[in-house]
Amino acid sequence: MKTDLQKLTFIILKPFILFIILSLSIFVFLSIQATTRRPPPAPDSTALPSDLKIRPGYSSYDSYLQRQLNKTLNPKLRHIWTTRDWDRKVSKFAQFFSDLQRRDLISNSSRSLCIGARVGQEVAALRRIGVENSVGIDLVPYPPLVIKGDFHHQPFVDGSFDFEFSNVFDHALYPWQFVGEIERTLARGGVCVLHVLLSRRADKYSANDLFSVKPLEEMFKKSELIEVRSIDGFGLDTEVVFRKIRN
Numbered sequence: 635m636k637t638d639l640q641k642l643t644f645i646i647l648k649p650f651i652l653f654i655i656l657s658l659s660i661f662v663f664l665s666i667q668a669t670t671r672r673p674p675p676a677p678d679s680t681a682l683p684s685d686l687k688i689r690p691g692y693s694s695y696d697s698y699l700q701r702q703l704n705k706t707l708n709p710k711l712r713h714i715w716t717t718r719d720w721d722r723k724v725s726k727f728a729q730f731f732s733d734l735q736r737r738d739l740i741s742n743s744s745r746s747l748c749i750g751a752r753v754g755q756e757v758a759a760l761r762r763i764g765v766e767n768s769v770g771i772d773l774v775p776y777p778p779l780v781i782k783g784d785f786h787h788q789p790f791v792d793g794s795f796d797f798e799f800s801n802v803f804d805h806a807l808y809p810w811q812f813v814g815e816i817e818r819t820l821a822r823g824g825v826c827v828l829h830v831l832l833s834r835r836a837d838k839y840s841a842n843d844l845f846s847v848k849p850l851e852e853m854f855k856k857s858e859l860i861e862v863r864s865i866d867g868f869g870l871d872t873e874v875v876f877r878k879i880r881n
């Protein structure tokens with residue numbers, strides 16, 4: 635009789651116990667998500683350079699990430715990027731990087747990072763010209779070329795790279811943080827090359843608009859500006875090169 639009572643108690647309590655375990659797991663999961671997606675601190679807006687405008691309309695860091703992911707995760711586009719577009723883009727990136735090689739801004743032994751590399755065409759280009767130690771980061775990984783990482787919080791220790799490339803400055807909601815992370819993970823003497831758009835507003839996925847090189851010069855506090863030149867780079871018109879000169 636007593637055993638039957640115990641059995642009955644267990645049958646009644648089982649759903650409650652399962653409910654509590656499930657709720658706790660969901661709570662822990664959401665807490666981890668919230669921690670990894672916490673936005674960087676908001677800046678003092680009066681401190682922003684005048685030739686750099688942050689686009690309004692992002693109600694939270696999550697809404698910014700969601701907008702970026704909408705395009706990056708699109709299966710049809712991912713198919714095109716990894717098939718039809720692949721060779722054309724890798725070849726063009728390879729030309730840009732070979733040019734930098736000729737100007738001694740990157741060498742085959744450079745530890746290299748491509749920021750916002752999507753499916754990694756620029757990483758493939760670096761490897762094609764002999765810069766083997768190259769990797770990309772993006773919100774969505776594409777192994778083995780691209781690992782998961784938010785450029786506002788690069789997943790690398792200080793001084794990890796000799797060369798960093800990015801053509802996604804306009805996607806930074808916190809450009810000063812984007813630049814701060816580059817300067818943190820570049821080794822002293824390392825080179826950062828940005829392809830940016832100065833002549834008009836970028837597309838609807840951009841989070842900021844840049845109208846001159848001046849804001850970049852102000853944000854790269856530990857670096858010197860080495861070169862600015864016009865390019866024709868997948869809709870971007872200017873190549874800007876910085877060298878980190880102090881820690």
Ligand SMILES: C[S@@+](CC[C@H](N)C(=O)[O-])C[C@H]1O[C@@H](n2cnc3c(N)ncnc32)[C@H](O)[C@@H]1O
Nearest residue numbers: 702706750751752772773783784785786802805
């Ligand atoms: C215009 S695409 C450029 C892709 C690539 N560099 C190319 O030229 O093919 C912008 C990329 O930036 C990535 N992105 C946007 N915000 C990011 C963030 N906070 N951290 C890392 N990547 C981000 C997007 O996922 C997208 O893949």
